Amino acid sequence: xxxxxxxxxxxxxxxxxxxxxxxxxxxxxxxxxxxxxxxxxxxxxxxxxxxxxxxxxxxxxxxxxxxxxxxxxxxxxxxxxxxxxxxxxxxxxxxxxxxxxxxxxxxxxxxxxxxxxxxxxxxxxxxxxxxxxxxxxxxxxxxxxxxxxxxxxxxxxxxxxxxxxxxxxxxxxxxxxxxxxxxxxxxxxxxxxxxxxxxxxxxxxxxxxxxxxxxxxxxxxxxxxxxxxxxxxxxxxxxxxxxxxxxxxxxxxxxxxxxxxxxxxxxxxxxxxxxxxxxxxxxxxxxxxxxxxxxxxxxxxxxxxxxxxxxxxxxxxxxxxxxxxxxxxxxxxxxxxxxxxxxxxxxxxxxxxxxxxxxxxxxxxxxxxxxxxxxxxxxxxxxxxxxxxxxxxxxxxxxxxxxx
Amino acid sequence: xxxxxxxxxxxxxxxxxxxxxxxxxxxxxxxxxxxxxxxxxxxxxxxxxxxxxxxxxxxxxxxxxxxxxxxxxxxxxxxxxxxxxxxxxxxxxxxxxxxxxxxxxxxxxxxxxxxxxxxxxxxxxxxxxxxxxxxxxxxxxxxxxxxxxxxxxxxxxxxxxxxxxxxxxxxxxxxxxxxxxxxxxxxxxxxxxxxxxxxxxxxxxxxxxxxxxxxxxxxxxxxxxxxxxxxxxxxxxxxxxxxxxxxxxxxxxxxxxxxxxxxxxxxxxxxxxxxxxxxxxxxxxxxxxxxxxxxxxxxxxxxxxxxxxxxxxxxxxxxxxxxxxxxxxxxxxxxxxxxxxxxxxxxxxxxxxxxxxxxxxxxxxxxxxxxxxxxxxxxxxxxxxxxxxxxxxxxxxxxxxxxxxxxxxxxxxxxxxxxxxxxxxxxxxxxxxxxxxxxxxxxxxxxxxxxxxxxxxxxxxxxxxxxxxxxxxxxxxxxxxxxxxxxxxxxxxxxxxxxxxxxxxxxxxxxxxxxx
Ligand SMILES: Nc1ncnc2c1ncn2[C@@H]1O[C@H](COP(=O)(O)OP(=O)(O)OP(=O)(O)O)[C@@H](O)[C@H]1O
Ligand SMILES: [Mg+2]
Numbered sequence: 001x002x003x004x005x006x007x008x009x010x011x012x013x014x015x016x017x018x019x020x021x022x023x024x025x026x027x028x029x030x031x032x033x034x035x036x037x038x039x040x041x042x043x044x045x046x047x048x049x050x051x052x053x054x055x056x057x058x059x060x061x062x063x064x065x066x067x068x069x070x071x072x073x074x075x076x077x078x079x080x081x082x083x084x085x086x087x088x089x090x091x092x093x094x095x096x097x098x099x100x101x102x103x104x105x106x107x108x109x110x111x112x113x114x115x116x117x118x119x120x121x122x123x124x125x126x127x128x129x130x131x132x133x134x135x136x137x138x139x140x141x142x143x144x145x146x147x148x149x150x151x152x153x154x155x156x157x158x159x160x161x162x163x164x165x166x167x168x169x170x171x172x173x174x175x176x177x178x179x180x181x182x183x184x185x186x187x188x189x190x191x192x193x194x195x196x197x198x199x200x201x202x203x204x205x206x207x208x209x210x211x212x213x214x215x216x217x218x219x220x221x222x223x224x225x226x227x228x229x230x231x232x233x234x235x236x237x238x239x240x241x242x243x244x245x246x247x248x249x250x251x252x253x254x255x256x257x258x259x260x261x262x263x264x265x266x267x268x269x270x271x272x273x274x275x276x277x278x279x280x281x282x283x284x285x286x287x288x289x290x291x292x293x294x295x296x297x298x299x300x301x302x303x304x305x306x307x308x309x310x311x312x313x314x315x316x317x318x319x320x321x322x323x324x325x326x327x328x329x330x331x332x333x334x335x336x337x338x339x340x341x342x343x344x345x346x347x348x349x350x351x352x353x354x355x356x357x358x359x360x361x362x363x364x365x366x367x368x369x370x371x372x373x374x375x376x377x378x379x380x381x382x383x384x385x386x387x388x389x390x391x392x393x394x395x396x397x398x399x400x401x402x403x404x
Numbered sequence: 405x406x407x408x409x410x411x412x413x414x415x416x417x418x419x420x421x422x423x424x425x426x427x428x429x430x431x432x433x434x435x436x437x438x439x440x441x442x443x444x445x446x447x448x449x450x451x452x453x454x455x456x457x458x459x460x461x462x463x464x465x466x467x468x469x470x471x472x473x474x475x476x477x478x479x480x481x482x483x484x485x486x487x488x489x490x491x492x493x494x495x496x497x498x499x500x501x502x503x504x505x506x507x508x509x510x511x512x513x514x515x516x517x518x519x520x521x522x523x524x525x526x527x528x529x530x531x532x533x534x535x536x537x538x539x540x541x542x543x544x545x546x547x548x549x550x551x552x553x554x555x556x557x558x559x560x561x562x563x564x565x566x567x568x569x570x571x572x573x574x575x576x577x578x579x580x581x582x583x584x585x586x587x588x589x590x591x592x593x594x595x596x597x598x599x600x601x602x603x604x605x606x607x608x609x610x611x612x613x614x615x616x617x618x619x620x621x622x623x624x625x626x627x628x629x630x631x632x633x634x635x636x637x638x639x640x641x642x643x644x645x646x647x648x649x650x651x652x653x654x655x656x657x658x659x660x661x662x663x664x665x666x667x668x669x670x671x672x673x674x675x676x677x678x679x680x681x682x683x684x685x686x687x688x689x690x691x692x693x694x695x696x697x698x699x700x701x702x703x704x705x706x707x708x709x710x711x712x713x714x715x716x717x718x719x720x721x722x723x724x725x726x727x728x729x730x731x732x733x734x735x736x737x738x739x740x741x742x743x744x745x746x747x748x749x750x751x752x753x754x755x756x757x758x759x760x761x762x763x764x765x766x767x768x769x770x771x772x773x774x775x776x777x778x779x780x781x782x783x784x785x786x787x788x789x790x791x792x793x794x795x796x797x798x799x800x801x802x803x804x805x806x807x808x809x810x811x812x813x814x815x816x817x818x819x820x821x822x823x824x825x826x827x828x829x830x831x832x833x834x835x836x837x838x839x840x841x842x843x844x845x846x847x848x849x850x851x852x853x854x855x856x857x858x859x860x861x862x863x864x865x866x867x868x869x870x871x872x873x874x875x876x877x878x879x880x881x882x883x884x885x886x887x888x889x890x891x892x893x894x895x896x897x898x899x900x901x902x903x904x905x906x907x908x909x910x911x912x913x914x915x916x917x918x919x920x
Contacts, residue, residue, distance in 0.1 A: 234773050237760070244755045251712060251742070251750040252764040253733030 025308050032306065033320065036351030040066070043346045047339070062331045066343070069330035070323035078212045082281065084322035085215035086111070089274025090300030091318050092219075092226055093144075093267045095309035097158075099230060100263040101243035106147060106162025107271040108297020109169030114140035114272025115279045115294075116173040119190050119286055122200030123183050129200050133218075133276045140272015141265045143169060148264025152257035158264070166293050177288055189285040201282035215277040220315055222270060227311035239263055271297060302352045321348060408470070409434040409597050410455070410486075410566055415464035417450050419808065421799030424450040425461065426621040430599075432566065437588060437598045439608040439629075441641055442618035443840040444812025445797040448601045449491070451618070452568050455599075456488040457481040487559030488568040491575075491811060491838075492748070493551050495543045501550075502526060502539040505558050529560050533590055547699075549580035556587065567591065568599045571811070573607055574838045577698045577866055585611050603812075603840045605634045617641050642842040654855065654876040659688040660721075661739075661829050661860035662709070667718035669701075669708040671884075677716070678704035680884035686829065691851060691861040693875035693892075695868070697904050701884040702864045703745055706833055709862075710742045711735050712750070723828055736765060739828035743819055743835045745864075751818040752806045759787035759802030762821050794820035795846070811838045819847060823854065830854055833864040848874050868897045882906045887913050 044059035070080050090107045097104035104110075117139035121132035147161035177184060185191045193201050202213035230236035241249040242259045250256050278296065279286055303321055307313030324347055328340040335343070410432040417425040424447040432438050440448045453459045455466065457475040465472050468484050475481050481488075495504050502519070505526055511518045523539065530537055535553045543551060552572060559567050569588075573581045588598055588611055602608055608615055609629060617624040617640045624640050639645055663685045671678035679701045686692045696702050707713035709720055711732040719728045723739050730738065744750040752761050763783045766772050772782050787802040796816045798804035806814060815838055822830065832851065836844045851861055851874060865871050871878060872892050880888040880903040888903040888910045902908045 232778060233776050234768050234778055235776065237767055237778055241753050241756070241764070245749075245753045247749050248751065248753050248764070250732065251710075251744060253731070253736050255731070255733075 025310070025313070029306050029308070029313065029317070032351045032353075036347040036349070036353075037067075039350040040343055040347040043343060058334055062335055062343075065330040066324070066327035069327040072330075075209060075211075076326055078207075078209050080319065080323045080326050081216040082211040082213070082283075082322075083325055084318045085219045086274040086278040086296055087299055087303055087322055088216070088219040088223060088315060088318035089277060090271050090297050091303030091307070091314040092223055092300075092311060093271035093274070094300040095304035095307065095311065095314055096226055096230075096270060097263060097267040098304060098309040099236075099243050100239045100260065101246070102151070102158050102260065102263060102267070104144065104147075104162055104264065104267050104271075105159055105301070106144065106165050106169075106268070106297075107274075107300045108293045108295070109162065109166035110140040110143040110268040110271035111275040111278075111297040112166075112169045112173055112294055113143045113275070115275030116176060116286060117272075118276035118280050119193075120176070120180070120183060122193060122280060123191055123196045124180060126197050127200060129202050129280050132200050132280055133273060136272045136276030136280075137269045138272070140275060141269035144264045144266075144268015144271070145261065148261040148268075151264070152260045166297075170290065170293060173286075174288055174290055177286075185285065187288075189287045190279075192285060193280070193282040198282075200280055202277065202280050210283055211281075213281050215281060218273070218277060219318075222273065223311045223315050226270070230311065235262075271300070274300075299348075302348050305352050324348070407433055409468065410599075411467040411470075412451070412455060413465050413467070415451065415454055415461045415466075417447075417454055417459055417461045419450075419799050421804075423621050425454065426623075428464075428618065428621075428623045430616050430623075431626070432597055432599060433614075434597050435592055435595060436613040437592060437600055437611050439612035439615040440599060440601045440618065441603075441605075441608060441615050441637060443620070443642055444816070444838075444843055445620075445810040446618040446641075446840075447621045448618060449570055449810065452488065452570055452599065452601065455481070456486060456568060482562055482564070485563065485565035486568065487562060487564030487566070489552065489555040489559070489570065489572055491571045493555055495551060495554060497544040498542060500540050500542055501537050501546070501554050501557075504543060504554055505539075505561050509562055526557060526561060529557055533557075533560065533587060533594070535560075535587060547580075548575050549577070549583065552576070552580075552584070553587075556591075565595070566597050566599070570601045571603070571838060572600070573602055573604060574811075578868065579697070581607065603838065603844075605637055605841065608637070609634060619643060638841050641840065652856075654691075655689045655858075657688045657690075657858070659858075660685050661688050661723060662686040662862065663721040664709065665719045665721070667705070667708055667720065668716045669704040669713060670716050671704065676884065678884055679708060679715075681718075682881075682884075682886055683718075684879060684886065686860040686862055688828070688858045688860050689855055690876040691855050691863055691874055693863045693865060693871045693878045694881055695865065695871045695878055695900055695904060696881035698866055700881045700904075702881055703833070704884075705881070706742070706745070706831055706862075706864055710740065710831060736825065736827070741765075741822040741825040741827040741830050743822050743830070743832040745833040747814055747818055752814060754805075754807040756806060757802060758791070758796070758798055758804045758806055758809070758817060759783050761806050761817060762787040762790050762802070762824075765821060765825055790817075790820040790824055795843075796820060812840060812843060815839055816843060819850070823850060827859075829860050829862065831862045831864075834866065835863070836865075836867070836870060868900060871900070872897060880904055882909075885913065889913075 041059065041063050044062050048054045048056060048059050069076055071077065090111055093107045093110065094104055114136035118132045118136035121127040121135040122129070127135065143165060147158045147165060150156040150161045151158045178187075183190050202215050204213050230239065238249065238254045238259050241252070241254055242256050246256050249259070274296070278284065299321060303314055303317045306317040306320070324344045328344045331340050331343070408431045412428065412430040415425050415428045416423065428447070428451055430440070430451065440451070442448050450459065454461050455475070457477045457480050460476070466475060467473065473484060475484065496507065499507065502523060506522050511522050526539055529535070535557055537550055537553050537557065538546065543554070556567075572584060576584060585607065588600070591598060600612060612629055614626055614628055615632070615637060616626045617637065619641060635645070665683050667679055667682045668677050669679035682705060694702050694705065704713060708715045711730065715728070719726060721727065722735065725738055727735050727738055748754065753764065760783065763772060763786060766786070767778060767783065772779055772786070784802050790796070791801055794816050797813050798809045806817070809817070819835060830851070835851070836847050839847065851863070855861055855876070863875060875892050878890040878892055878895070878900065879886050880890065880900060882904060883906060887906070888908070890900065
């Protein structure tokens with residue numbers, strides 16, 4: 001809520017310092033991140049200790065690289081931004097749905113469909129980048145719309161439908177891939193955009209670094225727009241009302257079903273744009289896989305959670321997680337890529353976990369300050385989410401098909 | 405001093421923007437029923453939550469049997485023999501009665517539940533105190549009255565000696581209230597001590613021994629019930645005399661505002677229809693009251709009219725327009741406001757602030773939004789007016805989160821919002837539930853004022869006093885049907901009672917599809 005403090009002081013003396021909602025949120029997030037990092041360090045020691053020939057300099061080497069790499073050079077910073085862009089989009093997708101009380105675990109499916117349609121538009125239809133992004137948005141949106149409709153019309157839990165649609169998305173994309181020989185270079189990966197359609201690559205504004213493109217700016221723009229939609233518009237008001245109390249929204253004349261459908265449509269569209277931004281960067285081809293879902297969509301969950309679904313907060317948390325991922329790469333060769341994956345997952349996981357703990361603390365403080373006993377619902381969401389984070393934190397090779 | 409089982413001395417509890425308890429002293433004698441009285445937001449629930457360990461006071465001490473105790477949380481309270489029935493029950497809906505009773509104090513042997521002995525213990529308790537429950541029924545399937553008995557059994561099972569009841573009667577039907585009064589007297593006989601919050605002065609006069617009155621967070625005094633009167637109590641409570649409602653007769657008009665024809669609403673609980681072929685009309689300038697015992701279709705009738713539930717057949721005409729198939733928003737805009745029965749489920753978005761809640765039915769109108777962008781300044785301005793007009797008390801005015809407001813003030817907020825809509829028809833379901841006498845007086849005056857301004861008020865109430873006092877015409881519902889149409893001036897509560905229990909049916913309603 002807006003931190004409006006009433007000017008009128010009704011109490012004669014004020015002994016309780018008012019802790020604004022925002023402050024608590026920021027503190028919780030920061031503390032969680034620190035706790036997550038500490039766990040990461042402890043974890044590095046543990047792996048070292050159980051080695052046959054422990055070398056106690058390794059954890060320090062690894063950890064400092066992990067921490068420093070993201071800032072170490074312009075190129076690393078560019079890479080952090082590059083990786084953050086799609087993360088930001090999927091984080092927004094998950095966070096936006098959270099606001100309406102919906103748990104969109106299907107961001108990865110929407111992301112995948114968005115990614116592939118962006119490539120179809122770019123390679124087969126020779127669209128310029130912006131048009132390809134719009135195609136990605138539409139495709140992702142439609143993929144989100146389906147669970148939205150199921151939820152609104154048949155009251156089928158969106159968690160189930162979105163999970164199922166994740167796999168449907170993957171196989172649907174594979175089907176399209178094999179049926180459109182024009183799109184692939186080999187029977188594994190799509191054509192290099194630089195060859196197939198250079199105008200579909202996101203503009204780099206003259207920066208020569210191959211990782212640099214306007215993706216991050218597009219994503220930030222979306223975050224700001226989503227923030228404005230949620231906090232300033234009647235539509236956002238309706239979304240939050242539905243998320244907080246669906247019965248009361250219906251009573252107030254809000255079309256809750258329609259709101260749910262729109263929310264899922266938009267959520268899917270955001271994830272779809274994320275897929276578009278990633279694959280229109282021209283740095284990665286889409287690589288066919290039929291055994292694993294792309295982890296990007298799932299990473300949106302901790303991104304959204306760490307930011308309490310606040311769109312502006314999501315900008316920061318996506319940068320943080322991307323920074324970890326970039327830092328993780330610098331831990332090689334001492335640590336194998338799989339190891340790095342585990343370590344970054346540990347940090348992300350424990351951050352999310354610490355967040356739940358800090359939520360509990362916040363609840364306790366609220367109680368002392370006279371808050372309420374009923375934040376249980378959000379806790380349930382967090383619990384589910386933490387389980388999900390748990391599941392996906394187990395490393396998944398191949399990571400987005402590897403970069404060129 | 406020695407005969408007090410609980411003493412709360414100089415308790416102070418603050419919330420951001422309000423001092424909910426300011427130097428409050430409460431002494432509970434062993435074996436008494438001690439009532440706690442005060443206006444909405446006076447700090448009663450807060451004080452009890454302090455005793456139960458939900459809040460920690462900034463100042464003051466609590467003594468049990470003369471010794472200072474430190475109550476950090478409800479477990480500590482429980483160890484000291486203090487139990488509490490909250491106004492909104494805290495039961496697990498999908499668990500059985502038995503499971504709920506033992507929850508948190510499960511008897512185990514080698515890590516396994518030993519339900520058999522517990523079951524006997526619970527059955528024994530329920531017999532001893534005359535608390536009839538079906539131990540194997542699920543909470544979601546039993547009535548509110550029975551749920552409350554479960555809460556009481558829960559305290560007894562934990563062998564609590566000091567029982568706190570926070571507004572136990574607000575959610576009960578008059579019959580259930582009588583029952584509860586008996587149970588409370590029984591508990592005293594068995595050596596328990598009771599703290600009892602209620603806004604209903606006649607209940608307090610009936611069961612309690614002493615009363616402590618709070619006003620705006622401050623301690624006003626403690627009096628013996630034998631030595632006081634309803635008038636004195638209400639004066640202590642609000643600081644002024646409460647006048648009885650003066651009502652000038654309704655101006656008769658022929659303008660029909662609401663017309664309900666052969667309405668049938670299916671029931672969610674059983675196969676029969678909850679509302680079975682009901683027809684009636686409400687005219688401008690009258691308060692039409694639908695009376696009846698809870699569960700005879702009044703709620704569903706309202707849900708059908710307001711569009712919250714689907715109807716199976718019939719038609720509804722509002723201001724001459726057929727609204728049978730209209731959306732809820734369109735119904736509202738055609739001229740309907742609705743004070744809902746369940747304020748937490750429908751009435752408020754608890755995590756929104758007061759200002760937003762007061763704008764829940766207006767935020768989309770021009771002025772409150774421009775091109776889809778909400779004007780929060782306007783929302784605040786609008787709410788500040790209503791807050792003053794309806795005396796809604798809260799810590800941070802329009803910025804207060806609705807959840808943190810006292811129950812009665814939440815209700816006032818809903819009423820303010822609905823009347824502010826200015827609709828021709830006001831559907832009010834139990835509008836005074838949980839309100840203090842002063843606030844009830846205000847609401848009644850407001851409803852009558854609405855009527856005098858030519859609006860139609862459809863009032864659903866379980867409170868016979870309220871029905872007799874302010875309605876111009878009474879319809880009695882029994883078993884989904886209207887069984888009588890009465891003139892409050894020419895009938896008696898006894899007569900209404902007979903229709904309510906189905907012992908009598910007016911001739912004209914005996915045939916199917918009678919017209920009211
Ligand atoms: N959790 C809370 N956070 C902030 N303020 C609160 C909280 N609980 C109560 N208050 C404020 O403290 C005051 C006392 O509230 P309390 O609930 O004790 O009133 P009450 O006497 O029980 O009223 P009612 O009869 O309406 O239930 C109110 O002004 C209320 O707004
Ligand atoms: Mg209360």
